[in-house]
Amino acid sequence: MSTTTRLVVLGAVHQFQPVHGYFLRRELMTWHIDEWANIQPGSIYNALRSLKNDGYLAENGTETAGNRPERTTYRVTEEGEVELLRMLRDTLWTVEVFDTKPVMVLTSFMYALQREEVLAGLLHRVTEIDARIASNTYHIGDVASSSSTPAYVREIFELATARLRGEQQWARDVSERIRTGDYVFAGEDGDRPARAATD
Amino acid sequence: MSTTTRLVVLGAVHQFQPVHGYFLRRELMTWHIDEWANIQPGSIYNALRSLKNDGYLAENGTETAGNRPERTTYRVTEEGEVELLRMLRDTLWTVEVFDTKPVMVLTSFMYALQREEVLAGLLHRVTEIDARIASNTYHIGDVASSSSTPAYVREIFELATARLRGEQQWARDVSERIRTGDYVFAGEDGDRPARAATD
């Protein structure tokens, strides 16, 4: 399974635990997860089972709400917590030039890391993006001087550059919001992320 | 199979036809396709077979180069040409707020459409992106005033907005390049896209 799916499902259980599949399903759909992450409902249940088999999630029992169908709830194991932080940290400190899914994952799950690290990681991204943009200019030069690479391959790099600039601006903006206290990060007192009202 | 994989493989056969799988494999990897499109070599061969079974591609025979292994070459059928243009046109005239794969596909394959349409489509995208950004501000307002949606859902929209702005700038820039004659579009005299020198 893709890293994205595992990270999203593990992160979502971590935030809402103990939690059952259908709640995750609805919540993730409100985040438009199906539009950017190759995740449909079946993928969520498959990920729950796979992560459970790998020891990262554990079943927390079954329960019912009123006369509704019985549901299985999950929680993150200690191994799962370690793996979640590992994946998040890897994502935070790595800039992908062409793939936008990792940074989309950050917008929803970086709060499991500490505020100080996230700020440092975002600052690093701002710098790393500058380096990648500079690197892209050399790729573009190579395409221009190549007699074998189609000229339009330039546009892959041009678009990636334009988008990285947008992402860089977001990183600056969100850093400012985080610095001034927005959101609740690991280790901080504060309410758990609110359950959706329809739970 | 995902629309992206079908479009990429059909588009690549269209550009390089008649062409065998290994050439596509190497060519697409130089375009970093594996980094943003869930396409590894096995997916290319699976797509070739699936598109052939659907009638969009036809085997063009087998050939050998020197003592190398025998290879099967493919070409696009008339149905395939129709489908390719349909998918490309749909992609060109549709702005996705969260998914960046479609516009990445455009950078490599929009040359199968006519120059005039591509310019019109890009202009439309510039406008459509403005609308989506405006729409995103209302989503952000909703998140802020909601007592049930986690506050950080705002960041999904903020990042999408920042990235759309970058894409919008690219659309403007590439439009200018296209308007002044860069690249070769459908119906225009000009060399086929150059084969990679290692063919």
Next chain:
DNA sequence: CACTGGTTAGTCAAGTTTGAACATAGGACT
């Protein structure tokens, strides 16, 4: 000549994703 490592061209089994379908219950409407 023999060996080693790289290239060509494609295959393959396991895991993942998709787009419903399924079973049950509740609510609205006639």
Next chain:
DNA sequence: AGTCCTATGTTCAAACTTGACTAACCAGTG
């Protein structure tokens, strides 16, 4: 009361993706 639609909670078969692996050939080296 009966019917239809929606909600809950999950499963499922088919198709797709992954990350090698395979077989044959080529080039370089000792």
